[in-house]
Amino acid sequence: MKKIAVFTSGGDSPGMNACVRAVVRTAIFKGLDVYGIYRGYEGMIDGDIKRMQSHSVSNIVQRGGTVLKSARSMEFKTPEGRKQAYENLKAHGIEGLVAIGGDGTFTGAKVFFEEYGIPTIGCPGTIDNDLYGTDYTIGFDTAVNTALEAIDKIRDTAAAHDRIFFIEVMGRDAGFIAIESGIGGGAEFVMVPETKTNLDDVVKSLKNNRKNRFSSIVVVAEGDEAGNAQTVMEIVKGKVNDPTKDFKVTTLGHIQRGGNPTARDRVLASRCGMSAVEGLLAGHQFHMAGVVNQQVVFTPFADCIGKTKPLIEDHLKLMQILSI
Secondary structure (H helix, E strand, C coil): CCEEEEEECCCCCCCHHHHHHHHHHHHHHCCCEEEEECCHHHHHHHCCEEEECHHHHCCCCCCCCCCCCCCCCCHHHCHHHHHHHHHHHHHCCCCEEEEEECHHHHHHHHHHHHHHCCCEEEEEECCCCCCCCCCCCECHHHHHHHHHHHHHHHHHHHHHHCEEEEEEECCCCCCHHHHHHHHHCCCCEEECCCCCCCHHHHHHHHHHHHHHCCCEEEEEECCCCCCCHHHHHHHHHHHHCCCCCEEEEEECHHHHHCCCCCHHHHHHHHHHHHHHHHHHHHCCCEEEEEEECCEEEEEEHHHHHHCCCCCCHHHHHHHHHHCC
């Protein structure tokens, strides 16, 4: 293998640039030519592919977002789009790929590999931390700290006005951000997609807490089956039925995807990027490079996509104990 390419796809996450940097410099260190594909699969189809040097990735390790840009490509879902992408890679002599992204990125890579057989190693770039095969994903730690900073600030104003705040964090299918920011932020209740929420329990918890403290924080993952933060607040407010209590909603939204990555995300991203290149050279063809128990592991894409990553049981127990 002499030429490889790296791209970022799907939702951006803090630390993607650190991963790109590690891929480029590891490839050069190993004597490979390395290319950057801009705008993910869409750029692969459009031929937006450029040779990268060591200086191409200077001064990016601290930046959020992705210098290679990202896009969601409907055309890549068609056989014609994938054929054009393959022809463009072939024209550049590219023999291996490093795909930085999440579930959707790996699903596309799986189909592409099955059709054209280009060895591909994935790096887990998503703030949701929902990929099987790694303890943490690139961007998760930064997203949790961003949410935590917001929760801390909201608690200040909640305490000043004796308010109950419902704070919505990202997590359409997974509650990792909600549970960790909730524990770290001292939330009175956390709602996640993995467990069924009884809103009567939320009401009971808030009533119990109001006996001993004035303000309360409820963290809601956007994908909770009871609804988003606004919906949940309105239902709970109706059940409490106390005009003296002031209810507020804050949706953190895409602020969680931005910002400078934490040291943990930079190191994780760098390890995954380096390991992805080494994995390609070692003969891995269809795996994600992740870190489990501090050790780099290669997990088949089929498992990353098909297996569900559970919440840590101790975290759920902690929320029950610490909210009393």
